[in-house]
Amino acid sequence: MPNLKYCEKISNAFGPSGHEHEVADTISELLNGFSVKRDGMQNVYAALPQNNGRPLVMLDAHLDEVGFMIQSVLSNGLLKLVPLGGWVEHNIPAHLFVIRNNRGELVRAVSTSKPPHFMTNAEKSAGLSLDDIFLDAGVCSAADAAELGLEPGLVAVPDVQFSYSEKTGLMLGKAFDCRLGCAGLVDAMERLKDEPLQVDVAAAFSTQEEVGLRGAKITAEHLRPRLAICLEGTPADDTFTPADQAQGALKKGVQIRYRDASMVAHPGLIAFARQIAQKAGIPHQMAVRTGGGTNGGSIHLAAGGILTLVLGIPVRYAHTHYGYAAACDMDAAVNLACAILQSLTPEIVEQLNPSL
Numbered sequence: 001m002p003n004l005k006y007c008e009k010i011s012n013a014f015g016p017s018g019h020e021h022e023v024a025d026t027i028s029e030l031l032n033g034f035s036v037k038r039d040g041m042q043n044v045y046a047a048l049p050q051n052n053g054r055p056l057v058m059l060d061a062h063l064d065e066v067g068f069m070i071q072s073v074l075s076n077g078l079l080k081l082v083p084l085g086g087w088v089e090h091n092i093p094a095h096l097f098v099i100r101n102n103r104g105e106l107v108r109a110v111s112t113s114k115p116p117h118f119m120t121n122a123e124k125s126a127g128l129s130l131d132d133i134f135l136d137a138g139v140c141s142a143a144d145a146a147e148l149g150l151e152p153g154l155v156a157v158p159d160v161q162f163s164y165s166e167k168t169g170l171m172l173g174k175a176f177d178c179r180l181g182c183a184g185l186v187d188a189m190e191r192l193k194d195e196p197l198q199v200d201v202a203a204a205f206s207t208q209e210e211v212g213l214r215g216a217k218i219t220a221e222h223l224r225p226r227l228a229i230c231l232e233g234t235p236a237d238d239t240f241t242p243a244d245q246a247q248g249a250l251k252k253g254v255q256i257r258y259r260d261a262s263m264v265a266h267p268g269l270i271a272f273a274r275q276i277a278q279k280a281g282i283p284h285q286m287a288v289r290t291g292g293g294t295n296g297g298s299i300h301l302a303a304g305g306i307l308t309l310v311l312g313i314p315v316r317y318a319h320t321h322y323g324y325a326a327a328c329d330m331d332a333a334v335n336l337a338c339a340i341l342q343s344l345t346p347e348i349v350e351q352l353n354p355s356l
Contacts, residue, residue, distance in 0.1 A: 002330040003190075004171070006030060006183040008162040011173040014100060016067025016155045017084040017211045023063040023182070027205050030186050034193070034203075039222070043215045044205040048193060051200035055349040057341060058202055058225035058306075059188060060216060060295050061181030061232070062209035065174065066319050067157040068135070070099070073150060077139035079109065081130060084155065085210030089128040091320045096159035097135055101149030108159060109137040158321040169327050170250070176315040176323035178209065181231035184313070184334045188231075191338050198345045209295055213262070216295035220302035226349050227269070227307045228299045229337050232257075233325065234312030235292065248314040250326045253283025254333040255312030260289040262297025266307045268352050273309055273336065276343055282336045283328070287312065307353045311336060 009030070015023035024042045034046035044063070066085030073079055079099075093113045098106045113132050116124060135156060139145045162173035171180075185203045192201060202223055206215030220228070234257070238249035248255050256273055258265050277284045300308040311333045316324040 002327055002334060003183065003187050004164050004327070006186050007171060007173070007180060007330075010183045011162040011175055011179045013179070014098065014106070014157055015063055015065060016157050017064040017208045019100070019155050020063040020207045024205070027063070027182060027186065031189060034189055039218065041215055041218055042207050043219050045202060045219070045223070046189060047202045048189065048197070048200065050197065051202070054198065054200045055227075055346050056200045056202060056223060056225040057344065058204055058220070058223050058228040058299070059185050059337065060204050060206065060219065060228055060230040060299060061185045062178045062206045062215065062295055063182060064207055064210050065157055065177070065179065066210050067155055068097070070135070070150065070152050070154045070156070072152055073142045073145050074134070075142050077141050077145045078112070078134040078136055079145070079150065080134060083130065086319055088319070089130055089133065092133050093128070095321050097156040098159045099135065099137065099150060099154055099156040101154060102151055103149045105149065107137055107148050107150065109135040109156065112136045160321055164327070171325050171327060173323060174321060176313070176325050177233035177318045178231070180233045180313045180315070180325055180330055184231045184330060184337070187334050188337050191334070192341060195342060197341060199341065199349060201341055206295060213293065213295055213298040216298040217302060220299045220306060224303040225306055226353050227344070228296070228309070229340065230294055230296050230299065230308060230310045231333055231337060232294045232310055232312050233315040233318060233323070234287070235318045236314035236316040238314070239316060247285055247287040248312065249285065250314055250316065250324065251328055252285045252314070253329060254336050255285050255287045255314055257287045257289065257294070257310040257312055260292045260294065262293030263300050263308065263310070265309065266352070269307050269309050272348070272352065273340055276339050277336050280335070280339045282339065283332050284336065304356070309340075
C-alpha cells in the first residue's frame with residue numbers, strides 16, 4: 001500500500017506551473033534528512049545518504065499542476081483567464097477553483113460561461129473557446145474584485161480535496177499528474193535510504209512540466225545522471241478503449257512507456273525494466289502512445305544523452321478537476337522503481353549507457 005498521507009498532502013497542495021512554492025515546501029518537509037536543496041526555479045533535489053561517487057540514477061517527478069492565470073479583471077468583476085497547461089474547454093465550466101490572492105489568501109470562484117438561456121442556436125452548436133470562460137468570485141464589479149485582492153497575474157487551481165475508498169481501492173483528488181509521482185518518489189527514497197545499493201540515487205522534483213518540460217531541463221543538466229526513472233501520473237484509457245487495446249487501465253499495474261510524442265524509450269532499458277518486473281511479480285502494462293509527453297522528453301536529450309525510463313501510474317480524467325487512481329498501481333510503480341535501483345550495478349549502467 002502506498003503512503004496515503006504523502007498522496008493526500010502533496011495532492012492537496014496549491015501549485016500550478018511557475019507557482020510551485022507550496023508544493024516544494026511540502027516535499028522539502030517530507031524529505032527532511034535527505035540533503036534537500038532547491039534552485040531558483042523551485043526545483044527540489046534530494047539525495048540518498050549513501051551516495052559516494054558511483055554512477056548516478058535520477059528519480060524524477062514534476063511538482064506543477066494544470067491551472068490558470070488571471071489575465072484581466074472585467075468591469076463586472078469576472079476574471080479572464082490564460083491556461084497554465086493543457087485543458088479541454090468543455091471540461092472547464094461549472095466547477096470550483098481557488099485563487100491565491102495578492103495577500104496570500106485563498107479565494108473560491110466558479111468557472112462559468114454564458115447560460116444556455118441567453119445563447120443563440122449558433123452559439124449552442126459551436127464549441128466553447130477559452131474566451132467564453134471566466135472565473136466568478138461572487139462579485140459584481142472590478143472594485144469588488146479588488147477588495148478581495150484579485151488582480152491580473154494571480155493563479156488558480158481546482159478546489160478539490162484528496163480522498164481514498166477502502167471499498168474500491170481508488171484514490172480521488174486533483175493534480176494526480178504528477179503529484180502521485182511526487183508521493184511515489186518520497187516513498188521510494190524512504191524505502192531505499194538504508195538499502196545497500198550499488199549506484200547513487202538522487203530525486204529531482206521539477207517545475208513547469210505542464211508548460212513545456214522546463215524544470216526538467218535544469219534538473220537533468222544539474223545532476224547529469226547516467227540513467228533516469230520518471231514516475232508520472234499518466235492518462236488512463238480504460239473508460240473508453242476496448243479492453244484488448246487499453247494500455248493504461250486501473251488496477252492492471254504500473255505502465256511502462258515505450259513511446260510518446262516526446263520520447264522513444266531505449267529498448268535495452270525497457271527490456272531490463274520488464275525483466276525486473278516479471279522476476280519480482282510486479283503487475284505492469286506496456287504503453288505505446290501516439291501523443292502526450294513527460295519530463296522524459298527533456299531529460300533524455302540533456303547532458304549528452306540520458307537513458308530514461310517512464311513508469312506511469314494510470315489516472316482517469318487527467319487534466320481535469322478530478323482524477324481516479326488505484327493504490328495498487330501506485331504501489332506497483334514504486335515497487336518497480338525500487339527493484340530496478342536494487343538490481344542496477346555500475347557494469348549494467350555502463351552496458352546500457354557506455355561512457356564516451
